[in-house]
Amino acid sequence: MVAQAQNNPKNQCPICKESTTPDVATFPFCSDRCRKIDLGKWLDGKYIISRAVEQSDLEEGQ
Numbered sequence: 001m002v003a004q005a006q007n008n009p010k011n012q013c014p015i016c017k018e019s020t021t022p023d024v025a026t027f028p029f030c031s032d033r034c035r036k037i038d039l040g041k042w043l044d045g046k047y048i049i050s051r052a053v054e055q056s057d058l059e060e061g062q
Contacts, residue, residue, distance in 0.1 A: 014038065 013020050013030035015037050020030040029035040041047055 011020055011022070011028075012018065013034050014028060015034035016030060018030040018034075020027055024030065026032055026035045029038065
């Protein structure tokens, strides 16, 4: 079962593509380093949201 989890593309770190598992504290990242790299990309504006936020998006969390 562990081998299946490691081969699952959903269980790859989005930054370095290393295998990771949902029980890791930094999931979906393999490490704190990769988590911080991802945060830095958001803060630098390298990631964008593809559409404007709509009222229905805001109401979903209520």
